Amino acid sequence: MIWNEPNNKSHWDPAIDPDWSRYADMVIRAGNAIKAVNPEMTRVLGGMSPIDATWLQRVEGHGALDAVDVIAVHGFPLDWNLWPIHDWPQKIAEIEAVTDKPVWVTEVGVGSFGAEEVQVFGLNRTAELLIGRVPRIFWYSLFDLPMAWGAETRHREAEGSSYYRHFYMGLIRPDGTPKPALDDYAKVAGEMGLMQWFHFEDPRLDDAVQWMRRLGTKKLRTGLSWADSFRPNALDWFDRQMEALAEFDTTVTFCFTPEHLGVMPHHTSAAVEPQAFADFCAQMIERYAPARATATVAA
Template identity: 80%
Template sequence: MIEAAMIWNEPNNKSHWNPELDPDWSIYADTVIRAGGAIQAVNPAITRVLGGMSPIDPHWLERMRKAGALDAVDVVAVHGFPLDWNLWPIHSWPDRIAEIEAVVPDKPIWATEVGVGSFGAEEVQVFGVDRTAELLIGRVPNVYWYSLFDLPQSWGAETRHREAEGSSYYRHFYMGLIREDGTPKLALDHYARHADKMGLMQWFHYQDPRLDDAVAWMKRLGVKKLRTGLSWADSFRPDALGWFDRQMEALQDFEVLVTFCFTPEHLGVEGHHTSCAKDPQQFADFCAWMIERYAPAQAVSGRLPAQA
């Protein structure tokens, strides 16, 4: 059910990893080394992916290399949103990829979160889908469009500063190809032309009511690859395993890149999901547990392990 595992989401983005607690990212590097080793020990066939960087920063990546984190992963990932959050034009995608290749010529580069929102106009998103596909498909091995669904306004975006970010915050709610009410945007048909070569990135919240609709849409579109997440924090909720099992079973027809992230408040240096863990080994143990459950080395196709 899992082809690859990403170790955190956007660790160099202060909205997802608190740099005040880990200013030199040494704790994150240690987290990667521990988690990468734990994943490999359970199933060496799983591709281990460094947390997708946003912004795309070769200097941060060089820091990760010097700290030894790149020795614990197989792939380096980048995230880019040039028409919404990044300060570079969409046409610069090849240059951004080349910057990272220069630091890690020995590892593949995946674009694990790319997107253009409809915040300004749906026609902008149409252009974004087509131009992104033109620039990245064939340039890197894997591309994942963010996202299938708009984020519901009532849920709130998983950022540290929320409304204080100004218009940047509100753009989070317009990144989908399908509106909150379930109706398709203009860009959906354009994405469908690339769906077999450009995967989707879709977060599913705990007990997410959109799961079945997402699976139906992805099969209709011809999507083959999906990136999603399994939340360490959610693993402490009631019936967490029941939800994880349902989610992963629903997604078993896709090649899944799973992202492990979100610190439980009681296990963080700070009581927040963006905090580094007090003990990074506990996060590594969570990663190993999820791989053992959903992608064991001797997995039986189409069957879930019995409830723990």
């Protein structure tokens, strides 16, 4: 997947790229670079949030869709979106109406901020509405985000409860105990994958693998951070992460601009040299999913 939520200002700065032409250029470069390394690799446009057919047509107008194979959407109707959970089929249809490419739901979730029973309802209703409707679904997420780590969003506490909901999206609490919805997820784990971000040198990695084995999860979406690639020992961490996840059908999201390479010093900034991001994507594909081994999906 080429970036994460590029139409959401928490992940892509629209002040720098108001018409998404810089993003489209980056997608074209990255998509072509990935294909040059592994022509069989499935290339996924960064999952849009909100779901917006007009935005998709805008980046298509810049030529970006010629460099991807799949369109991705993210939806959180009980937490952040202004539409009811029952509208999922309609939201998928809105995107299908403007593209002939497959549509994946690469993030969907319901948090337990208000009540853990709400998450149980949300997971089961999501499964009813989406399994069999789209080729791939990834539930966000396995683990709650620890409060001490902070969420990747621009306005933080100024968002009120919207900010704090970020910390309750997991099926497992920060202390390692399961929430009630975990048992319901286990019933559909073979058909609904998990989306789990792993922070740099994340101590939860091995526990995540054990949980996914136990649950019967087959598909996983995660990320490799371009910004993290400049940390000391970055490749050691990337190697450890990808080796641990090798048994799963993994969709990898490439995202986050290194501060020193952005138009502005922020991970949401467009890069001064977008080819540098494309080169990073190509290097990661060559390292973890070369043409002789195509189990990983570039997302």
